[in-house]
Amino acid sequence: MSVVTELRKTARGAKTAPSRRGLRNGDGKSAAIFLAPWFLGLGLITIGPMIASGYLSFTDYNLLQPPEWIGLENYTRLFEDPRLLNSLRVTFTYVFTAVPLQLLAALALALILDRGLKGLPFYRSVLYLPSLLGGSVAVAILWRQVFGIDGLVNEFLALFGIQGKGWVSDPETALWTLVLLHIWTFGAPMIIFLAGLRQIPEMYYEAAAIDGAGVVRKFRSITLPLLTPIIFFNLVLQVIGAFQSFTQAFVVSGGTGGPADSTMFYTLYLYQKGFTAFDMGYASAMAWLLVLIVAVMTLINFFASKFWVFYDD
Amino acid sequence: MTEVHVRTVPTDAPTPAQRIAALADEAPPVRYRSPWPDRRRAALKHAGLIALCALMLYPLVWLLVSSFKPTDLIFRDVSLIPSEVDWTNYSEGWNALQYPFSRYLINSAVIVLGSLLGNLVSCSMAAYAFARLEFRGRKLWFAIMLMSIMLPIHVIIVPQYILFARLDWINTFLPLIVPKLLATDAFFIFLMVQFFRGIPRELDEAARLDGCGHGRIYLRIMLPLSLPALATTAIFTFIWTWNDFFSQLIFLVRPDMYTAPVALRTFLDSTGASSWGPMFAMSIVSLIPVFLAFLFGQKYLVKGIATTGIK
Numbered sequence: 001m002s003v004v005t006e007l008r009k010t011a012r013g014a015k016t017a018p019s020r021r022g023l024r025n026g027d028g029k030s031a032a033i034f035l036a037p038w039f040l041g042l043g044l045i046t047i048g049p050m051i052a053s054g055y056l057s058f059t060d061y062n063l064l065q066p067p068e069w070i071g072l073e074n075y076t077r078l079f080e081d082p083r084l085l086n087s088l089r090v091t092f093t094y095v096f097t098a099v100p101l102q103l104l105a106a107l108a109l110a111l112i113l114d115r116g117l118k119g120l121p122f123y124r125s126v127l128y129l130p131s132l133l134g135g136s137v138a139v140a141i142l143w144r145q146v147f148g149i150d151g152l153v154n155e156f157l158a159l160f161g162i163q164g165k166g167w168v169s170d171p172e173t174a175l176w177t178l179v180l181l182h183i184w185t186f187g188a189p190m191i192i193f194l195a196g197l198r199q200i201p202e203m204y205y206e207a208a209a210i211d212g213a214g215v216v217r218k219f220r221s222i223t224l225p226l227l228t229p230i231i232f233f234n235l236v237l238q239v240i241g242a243f244q245s246f247t248q249a250f251v252v253s254g255g256t257g258g259p260a261d262s263t264m265f266y267t268l269y270l271y272q273k274g275f276t277a278f279d280m281g282y283a284s285a286m287a288w289l290l291v292l293i294v295a296v297m298t299l300i301n302f303f304a305s306k307f308w309v310f311y312d313d
Numbered sequence: 314m315t316e317v318h319v320r321t322v323p324t325d326a327p328t329p330a331q332r333i334a335a336l337a338d339e340a341p342p343v344r345y346r347s348p349w350p351d352r353r354r355a356a357l358k359h360a361g362l363i364a365l366c367a368l369m370l371y372p373l374v375w376l377l378v379s380s381f382k383p384t385d386l387i388f389r390d391v392s393l394i395p396s397e398v399d400w401t402n403y404s405e406g407w408n409a410l411q412y413p414f415s416r417y418l419i420n421s422a423v424i425v426l427g428s429l430l431g432n433l434v435s436c437s438m439a440a441y442a443f444a445r446l447e448f449r450g451r452k453l454w455f456a457i458m459l460m461s462i463m464l465p466i467h468v469i470i471v472p473q474y475i476l477f478a479r480l481d482w483i484n485t486f487l488p489l490i491v492p493k494l495l496a497t498d499a500f501f502i503f504l505m506v507q508f509f510r511g512i513p514r515e516l517d518e519a520a521r522l523d524g525c526g527h528g529r530i531y532l533r534i535m536l537p538l539s540l541p542a543l544a545t546t547a548i549f550t551f552i553w554t555w556n557d558f559f560s561q562l563i564f565l566v567r568p569d570m571y572t573a574p575v576a577l578r579t580f581l582d583s584t585g586a587s588s589w590g591p592m593f594a595m596s597i598v599s600l601i602p603v604f605l606a607f608l609f610g611q612k613y614l615v616k617g618i619a620t621t622g623i624k
Contacts, residue, residue: 003459003462003463003503007456007460010455010459027447030442030526030527031442031446031447031448031451032448034441034446034531035439035442035454037434037435037438037439037496038439038458038495040495041435041494041496041497042461044495045473045495045497046464046469046497048472049468049469049471049476050468050472052472052475053468053469053471053472056471056472063475063478109365112358113362117355117358118355119359123362123366125607125611126366126369127365127366128615129370129373129604129607130369130373132552132603132606132614133556133600133604135558136555136556136574136599136603137556137558137574137596137599138376138574138577138596138599138600139600141577141580141581141592142373142376143372145593152372152375191615191618191619192619195620240463240465244465247559247574251581254582255578267467267559270467271563274470274471275474280471280475283471286467287465287467287468287470288468290465291464291465294463298463
C-alpha cells in the first residue's frame with residue numbers, strides 16, 4: 001500500500017525469491033525505451049550530482065576558483081562549528097516535538113471521524129485544507145503576523161487581559177510557533193489513518209463484541225495493532241520530511257534563522273553556507289551529514305518497528 | 314481472557330482497484346456501535362468538531378478579511394466582518410514590486426505547466442515499464458526508484474546548481490522543468506505503478522494477441538484507463554510546484570524571473586512590516602490557485618494520499 005511497505009516487501013523478496021532472470025527477458029528493448037527518461041534523470045539529475053557532491057565535500061570550492069582538495073577538513077570543521085551544532089539541536093528539537101504531536105492529532109481525529117460519523121467528507125476536507133496550504137510562503141507570512149507582537153494571538157490573549165509578547169521575535173518561543181504550524185497540517189496523515197481504519201475487517205470487531213470486548217479493549221487489541229503499519233509509515237515519512245523543513249523557518253525568520261539562531265533549521269544553514277556564502281564544499285559536507293542522519297533515523301525506525309509494528313501477513 | 318487478534322486474511326483479498334474504489338465510497342462503516350446510542354453524545358461530538366474546524370480555518374479567514382481592510386485598521390478592528398470592502402490593498406500590492414504581480418503569477422504558471430507535462434508523460438512511461446514489463450534487474454531498479462523518493466533534495470542541489478550554472482541555465486525555467494521531464498518526481502511513478510497493477514492483465518494480453526505492441530498498449534489501454542491516477546498526479550504536481558520555494562529561490566535570482574512565492578518573500582524584505590495590507594492581498598492571490606485545485610480536485614487528492622500515503 002505504501003512506499004514503506006513496498007520497500008519492505010522488495011527487500012524481503014530479494015532475499016527469499018530466486019531471481020526470475022532468464023525466465024522472460026523479452027521486454028528488455030521496450031523497457032529501455034519506456035525507462036529512458038527516468039534513466040537519464042537518475043544519472044544526470046540524481047546519481048551524477050550525488051557523486052559530484054561527494055567529491056566536492058572533500059574540497060574547498062567557491063564557484064570561482066577550481067575546487068581544491070582538502071581531504072576531511074570540511075567534515076572536521078562541521079563538528080567545530082557552533083552554529084552548525086546549534087542548527088542540529090534546533091532541528092532535532094523540532095522533529096522530536098512536531099512529528100509526534102502532529103501524528104497524535106492526526107490519529108485522534110481519524111478515530112473520531114471514523115466512527116460512523118455524519119458529515120465526514122465535510123470535516124475531512126476542512127481539516128485537510130491546511131496541509132495543502134501549510135508549505136506555502138503565503139501561510140508562512142500569515143504565521144509571522146499571527147504570532148507577531150501585535151498579532152492575532154496577542155489580540156486574543158488581550159481579551160482575557162493577558163499581556164502577550166512577540167512570539168516570533170523571542171528566541172524562547174520562535175521555534176514553537178513553527179511546531180504549531182506543523183501540527184496545524186495534520187490533515188494529510190489523518191487521511192492516511194482514515195484509509196487504514198477502513199481496511200480493518202468488520203468481522204474482527206464483531207468477533208470481539210461477541211467475546212464481550214468493550215470500546216477500549218477493541219481499540220487496544222484490534223484497531224491499534226492493525227494500525228501500527230500505517231503509524232510506522234507516517235512516522236518514517238514525517239521524520240524524513242521534517243528534517244528537511246525549510247520554507248517556514250526561512251520566511252518566518254526573514255531568511256536569518258533568527259532570533260538568535262533559534263529557528264536555524266539545518267537546511268536553512270545549509271542554504272546560507274551554499275548559496276549566500278558560496279562555500280560549496282562545506283555545504284556538500286553538510287548535505288552528506290544530513291543524508292547520514294536521515295538514513296540512521298530511518299534505519300532506527302525500521303529496526304525498532306520489529307518490536308511494535310504488527311504485520312498481518 | 315480471550316485473545317482477540319485474528320490472524321487470518323480475508324480469502325478473496327480485494328484488488329488495488331477495488332480498494333481504491335472502496336476508499337472513494339463515502340458510506341461510513343458501521344463500527345463501534347456505542348452501547349448507549351445517545352444523541353447528546355453525537356451532538357457534542359459535532360459541536361467539538363465544528364469548533365476545531367473553526368479554529369483551524371480562523372487564521373485563513375482572518376487573512377482573507379484583513380486583505381480588504383486598510384493597513385492601519387487590520388490590528389485595531391478585530392471583527393471578522395469588514396465595515397467596507399476595500400480593494401486598494403490589491404491594487405497597491407499588485408504594483409508594489411519591480412514588476413506587476415501578474416508577471417510572477419505567469420512565471421509560476423509556466424513552471425507548473427512544464428512540470429505537469431513532464432510528470433504526466435515521463436512518470437507514466439516509467440510506471441508502465443515497472444508495472445508491466447519483464448526485464449533484467451527490474452527489482453533492483455524498482456528499489457532504487459523507491460529510495461530516490463526519500464532522498465533529501467539538499468544532497469544534490471549544490472552540484473545541480475553548479476551543473477546548471479555551467480549550462481547557463483540559472484535565471485531560466487529549465488532547472489525547474491527539465492528534471493520533471495526526466496521523471497525525477499519518482500513519487501508519481503510509484504503512484505502510477507500502484508494504479509497500473511490494478512488494471513486487469515487480460516486487457517493487455519488480449520491487445521497483444523491482436524498484434525498491439527507495448528507502445529500502443531500503453532497509449533490506448535493503460536493511459537485511458539488510468540485517468541484517475543493521471544488526475545491525481547496532475548493535481549499534486551500543480552499544488553507542489555506552485556508552493557515550491559526552495560529550488561525556485563535558488564535557481565531564479567533575477568527579479569523578472571521570480572515566481573509568486575519568491576516575489577512574496579521579497580515583499581517581506583523590501584517593504585517590511587509597514588504594509589501588511591498589500592502583502593496579505595498578494596498572499597491571498599497566490600493561494601487562490603491552490604485553493605481552487607483543492608476545491609475541484611478533492612476526490613483525487615484524498616484518494617491519492619490514501620492509496621500512496623504521502624502528504
